[in-house]
Amino acid sequence: MSMAQLSDDSPVDPDDELLVAYLDGELDSNTRGELEDRLLDDEPLRIRLQQLQSSWEWLEDLPNPTPNEKLVETTLEFVVADLNVLNKQKKSFWSRHRWALSTTSLCLVAIIGAAVAVTVQRRATYKQQLADLSVAEDLQAFVHGTDMKLMRQLSANATWNQAIDSASKVGDLYLGPTTLVAAIPLEDRASALPTLSLDERARLASRWDQFEGLDEKERDQVRRTAAAVAAQPDAENLLFTMRVFAVWRETLPANIRDDLASQDPDTRSMAIKKAIDLTLQEATRRSGTLLDEETVDRIFFALQQILKQRFQSYRKLHPEHDGMVADWIRRIDDNAGMMLRYWLQLDSFSRDGRWNSRDVGGRNDSEMRRQLSIQELADIEFILTNNAIRDLENLSAGNFDLKSATLNAWAEESIRRRTLASRGEKPDLLQEYLDLAPEARDRLDLRPPGEILDRLLPDERRPGRPGPPSRF
Amino acid sequence: MRYQQSDPDVRLMLRVREDDAGAFEELVRRYQSRLVRLMQHIGPRADLAEDLAQETFLRIYRARKRYEPGAKFSTWLFTIAGNVAKNAARANNRRQEVSEVDAPRGADAPSGAQLLAATALEASGMMPTRIVERTEREEVVRAAVATLGERQRMALILSRFENMNYAEIAETMGLTTKAVKSLLSRARVNLKEILQSYVDTGIVSDEAPS
Numbered sequence: 291m292s293m294a295q296l297s298d299d300s301p302v303d304p305d306d307e308l309l310v311a312y313l314d315g316e317l318d319s320n321t322r323g324e325l326e327d328r329l330l331d332d333e334p335l336r337i338r339l340q341q342l343q344s345s346w347e348w349l350e351d352l353p354n355p356t357p358n359e360k361l362v363e364t365t366l367e368f369v370v371a372d373l374n375v376l377n378k379q380k381k382s383f384w385s386r387h388r389w390a391l392s393t394t395s396l397c398l399v400a401i402i403g404a405a406v407a408v409t410v411q412r413r414a415t416y417k418q419q420l421a422d423l424s425v426a427e428d429l430q431a432f433v434h435g436t437d438m439k440l441m442r443q444l445s446a447n448a449t450w451n452q453a454i455d456s457a458s459k460v461g462d463l464y465l466g467p468t469t470l471v472a473a474i475p476l477e478d479r480a481s482a483l484p485t486l487s488l489d490e491r492a493r494l495a496s497r498w499d500q501f502e503g504l505d506e507k508e509r510d511q512v513r514r515t516a517a518a519v520a521a522q523p524d525a526e527n528l529l530f531t532m533r534v535f536a537v538w539r540e541t542l543p544a545n546i547r548d549d550l551a552s553q554d555p556d557t558r559s560m561a562i563k564k565a566i567d568l569t570l571q572e573a574t575r576r577s578g579t580l581l582d583e584e585t586v587d588r589i590f591f592a593l594q595q596i597l598k599q600r601f602q603s604y605r606k607l608h609p610e611h612d613g614m615v616a617d618w619i620r621r622i623d624d625n626a627g628m629m630l631r632y633w634l635q636l637d638s639f640s641r642d643g644r645w646n647s648r649d650v651g652g653r654n655d656s657e658m659r660r661q662l663s664i665q666e667l668a669d670i671e672f673i674l675t676n677n678a679i680r681d682l683e684n685l686s687a688g689n690f691d692l693k694s695a696t697l698n699a700w701a702e703e704s705i706r707r708r709t710l711a712s713r714g715e716k717p718d719l720l721q722e723y724l725d726l727a728p729e730a731r732d733r734l735d736l737r738p739p740g741e742i743l744d745r746l747l748p749d750e751r752r753p754g755r756p757g758p759p760s761r762f
Numbered sequence: 763m764r765y766q767q768s769d770p771d772v773r774l775m776l777r778v779r780e781d782d783a784g785a786f787e788e789l790v791r792r793y794q795s796r797l798v799r800l801m802q803h804i805g806p807r808a809d810l811a812e813d814l815a816q817e818t819f820l821r822i823y824r825a826r827k828r829y830e831p832g833a834k835f836s837t838w839l840f841t842i843a844g845n846v847a848k849n850a851a852r853a854n855n856r857r858q859e860v861s862e863v864d865a866p867r868g869a870d871a872p873s874g875a876q877l878l879a880a881t882a883l884e885a886s887g888m889m890p891t892r893i894v895e896r897t898e899r900e901e902v903v904r905a906a907v908a909t910l911g912e913r914q915r916m917a918l919i920l921s922r923f924e925n926m927n928y929a930e931i932a933e934t935m936g937l938t939t940k941a942v943k944s945l946l947s948r949a950r951v952n953l954k955e956i957l958q959s960y961v962d963t964g965i966v967s968d969e970a971p972s
Contacts, residue, residue, distance in 0.1 A: 296948040298913055302947045302951070311943055314928070341958065342954055348957050349953075351899040352903055355798060361798070362794055365816045366787055366790060368816050369786070369823045372823075
C-alpha cells in the first residue's frame with residue numbers, strides 16, 4: 291500500500307483527529323465516553339485506533355537521552371567563553387566604535403573650530419575696522435595729500451598758511467574738529483564710540499561709508515599712506531597739513547585742482563600760487579563778515595567824511611552848485627540810506643572835485659569796485675579798532691593790493707549794513723532765518739528753496755519785483 | 763507569578779537572571795540531553811544536535827536579563843530551540859544551495875525518502891519476514907520521523923517525549939490548540955502509513971510531506 295503523506299495543509303479525517311486526541315488524552319470526559327461507546331461497536335474504528343497507537347509505539351525504539359556530563363561542561367565553557375567575548379566587546383567599546391566616535395569627535399572639533407575661527411575672524415575684522423576708522427576719518431587727506439613733499443612745502447609756505455587762516459576766518463574753509471578717533475588708543479575705541487555725539491558719529495559714519503566704497507586695492511593704498519605718514523617724524527604736522535589741503539582743494543576750481551595734482555613741478559607751483567591768490571582774494575572779498583558793529587560804525591563814519599570831502603572839492607570847482615552840494619552833505623548826516631546812492635556814485639566824484647560821469651551806471655552794479663584813494667584808505671585804517679587792524683593785517687598779509695581790496699570790501703559791508711539797518715532789514719538771509727521762531731523755521735525747512743528765499747527776502751528784493759539793485 | 767511558584771525551573775531561571783552560575787549549570791544538566799534529542803529530529807542534521815543545543819543555552823544565557831516568567835520554563839526553552847533549529851536549517855539550506863551550485867547533485871544522489879527506503883531495504887536484507895533488530899528499528903523510525911514535515915516533527919517530539927499537552931505545544935510553537943490537534947493527527951497518520959508500509963511491503967512511500 292502506498293499513499294501520499296499528509297502535509298500540514300492537508301485535510302484530516304475527523305475520526306483520525308478524534309482518535310489521536312483520544313490517544314493523547316486531550317478529549318473531555320463526554321467526548322471520550324462517546325468515542326469509547328463507538329469503539330465498542332465500530333470494528334474498523336477500533337482497528338484504526340490500534341494502527342495509530344502502534345505507530346506511536348515505534349517511537350519507543352528511539353533511544354532515550356542520556357546525561358552527558360562532558361557535554362554539560364563543554365556547554366558551560368562555551369557560555370563562559372561567549373561571556374568573556376561579550377565583556378571584551380563591552381570593554382573594547384571604544385575600539386569597536388572608534389571610527390564613529392572619532393568621526394563624531396572630529397565633527398565636533400571641526401564645528402567648535404569653525405565657531406572659534408568665525409569668532410576670531412569677526413574679532414580680527416572688527417579690530418581691523420577699528421584701526422581703519424582712524425584712516426577713514428582722514429580719508430580725504432590720505433587720498434589727496436599723498437605727496438608729502440608738497441605737503442611740507444605748503445606747511446612751510448607763510449602765504450598759504452595766511453590764505454588758509456583767512457579763508458577759515460571768513461568761513462570759506464571749514465576744517466572741523468581735528469580728530470575723533472585717531473587719538474584714541476585702538477583697544478579703547480570700541481568703548482569710546484558710543485560716547486561720541488550723534489553729529490560726530492554721523493560724520494564718522496559718512497566717512498566710513500566713503501572708505502567702504504573704495505575697492506580693496508584703494509583701501510590698501512590708503513592704509514599704506516596712513517602708515518607712511520604715521521612713520522614720519524613730523525607726522526602730526528604733516529597730517530594736519532594734509533587734512534587742510536584736502537579741504538582747501540575742494541574750494542578751488544577744477545582746473546586748478548588738476549594742476550595741483552600735476553607731476554610737472556612748474557605747473558604745480560603755478561597752480562599753488564594761483565590757488566593761494568584766489569583763496570586770499572575770496573577771503574578778502576568775504577572778510578566783511580568779520581567786522582563787528584563798532585568797526586562798521588567807524589568805517590561808516592570815515593566814509594561819510596570822505597564823501598563830504600569829495601563833495602566839498604566838487605563844490606570848490608563848481609560854486610554854481612553850492613546849494614545842491616550843501617543839500618548832499620546834509621543828507622549824508624541825516625539819511626543813512628542816501629549813503630548807498632552816494633557810494634554807488636563815489637567814482638563820479640574824484641578827490642580833486644572832478645565829475646567822472648562815464649562811470650555812473652557804466653558797469654553792472656554787482657561788478658563795481660569803488661576806488662578809494664590811498665589817503666582815504668589810510669584814513670579808514672586810521673580809525674579802525676585794534677582788532678580790526680589785526681584782522682586787516684592778517685588778511686592782507688602785507689600785500690598792499692589785498693589791504694586795499696579788504697578795506698574796500700569793508701567799506702561796502704559797512705554801507706550795506708547801515709543801509710539795511712535804516713530800512714529795518716536783517717544784515718543777511720541767515721540772520722533773518724535764525725531770527726525766526728523755531729516753529730516757523732521748521733515749517734520753512736520743509737518748503738522748496740525758491741519759497742524759502744521768497745519768505746526771507748523783503749518784498750522789494752524778491753526776483754521780478756522793482757526796487758534798488760540786488761547787491762545789497 | 764503562577765509559573766514562578768509552580769515551576770522550579772522558572773525559579774532557577776530567575777536566579778540565572780541574577781547571574782547565578784550554579785542555577786544555570788543546573789538548568790543545563792536538566793535540559794541538555796532533552797534538547798539534544800529534540801535537535802536530532804528538528805535540526806537540519808543529526809550530527810549538529812549537540813551544537814544546536816549549546817547554541818540554545820547560549821541564547822538563554824544571553825537573554826537572561828530580559829527573562830520574564832510568563833510560561834513554563836520548558837515552553838520558553840523549546841520555543842528558543844525551535845528558532846535555533848529553524849535558523850540552522852536556513853543556514854544549512856543556503857550552504858547546500860551553494861554546494862549544489864558548485865557540485866550539482868546527480869541522479870544518484872538520494873532524497874530523504876530514498877534514503878529511508880534504502881535504509882529499510884538494507885535493514886531488511888530483502889527478507890520477507892522483516893525481522894529487524896532494535897538498532898535497525900531505531901534507524902528506521904528515525905528515518906521515518908525525518909520524512910515528516912518540520913512542524914509535525916516538532917509537535918510529535920514535544921508531545922511524545924516532552925509530554926506536553928496541546929496547549930503547551932501550541933504556546934511553544936506559536937499555534938492554536940486546534941492547529942496542534944490537526945498537526946499531531948497528520949503526524950500520527952503519516953507515521954503510521956510510513957511504518958506500516960515498510961512493515962507490510964518493505965517499501966516506503968517516496969512522497970514526503972511538504
